[in-house]
Amino acid sequence: MKVEIQAVGLEEVSTILTSMAERSINLSPLMSRIGLAMIASVHENFAVEGRPKWKPLSAKTVAAYQAVAIQKAQNTKRWQNAKKSSTKSKIESDRVERDVGGHKILVQSGELRQSIMLGAVTETSVEIGSSLPYARIHQLGGTIGAVTIMPTNKKALAIPTTDGIIIRRSANIPERKIPARPYLTVQPEDITLIRGLTMQFIREGV
Numbered sequence: 001m002k003v004e005i006q007a008v009g010l011e012e013v014s015t016i017l018t019s020m021a022e023r024s025i026n027l028s029p030l031m032s033r034i035g036l037a038m039i040a041s042v043h044e045n046f047a048v049e050g051r052p053k054w055k056p057l058s059a060k061t062v063a064a065y066q067a068v069a070i071q072k073a074q075n076t077k078r079w080q081n082a083k084k085s086s087t088k089s090k091i092e093s094d095r096v097e098r099d100v101g102g103h104k105i106l107v108q109s110g111e112l113r114q115s116i117m118l119g120a121v122t123e124t125s126v127e128i129g130s131s132l133p134y135a136r137i138h139q140l141g142g143t144i145g146a147v148t149i150m151p152t153n154k155k156a157l158a159i160p161t162t163d164g165i166i167i168r169r170s171a172n173i174p175e176r177k178i179p180a181r182p183y184l185t186v187q188p189e190d191i192t193l194i195r196g197l198t199m200q201f202i203r204e205g206v
Contacts, residue, residue, distance in 0.1 A: 012195070017030075017124065017198065026123060027123045028121055028123050029201070030201040031121050031123070031125065032118065032121050032126065033197050033201070034194055034197055035118045037190070037194070038126075038186070039116050039128055041185075041186075041187060041189075042116050042128065042184060043113060043116070046106060046107055049104050050105070050181060054105050054181035055179040056105070057105060060176075062100065065099065066096050066100055069092075069095045070092045070095065070096060072095055073092045073095035074088075076091070079091045079092070106138060106181060106183065112130060112132060112134070112135060112138065112183075115131065116128060116129065116130055116183075117129075117130075137178050138178065138180075138183065139180065139182055139183060139184055140180050141180030142177075142178055143175060143176065144175065144176045144177075144178060
């Protein structure tokens with residue numbers, strides 16, 4: 001995924017860098033430093049659930065996460081060996097709380113956050129981003145087509161609804177719209193940091 005970020009305040013830095021490049025100064029080390037600083041900033045976006053705040057998860061999305069958690073609980077030996085239904089319900093609720101409760105947006109598995117890395121580094125630019133196939137839709141928003149989910153190790157799926165748990169052999173998930181939750185963003189403090197890194201690079205005697 002390639003998304004070009006524009007931010008107010010970068011013009012001054014761009015002018016300095018252009019001047020340095022015209023004097024045949026190798027800016028690749030500086031670009032790498034800026035890229036690493038921006039990765040740290042992106043990680044902070046995940047930690048605080050967006051700057052500005054991302055749109056919260058929909059009730060359907062939360063229910064889907066709960067269904068997956070319950071399915072995982074039912075695949076455990078502890079659940080399968082439990083004799084009482086109350087014990088099984090407790091195992092399921094504990095798993096839902098562990099997998100869903102308190103988890104931040106876009107960090108259900110942590111893969112997206114961990115996948116952010118440096119891309120191409122040149123003397124005039126640096127790229128950061130993710131190679132995950134779903135990275136783009138979370139950044140820009142979009143529509144996911146309808147899919148059918150089948151059970152893996154069980155004969156049926158346990159699906160949570162507002163009336164309780166229902167059992168089905170398969171589940172059809174309709175077409176869904178994913179809101180944009182931009183995690184590749186430039187914050188005002190990032191501009192200050194980039195300026196500082198640039199000045200430090202100059203002082204090092206390039």
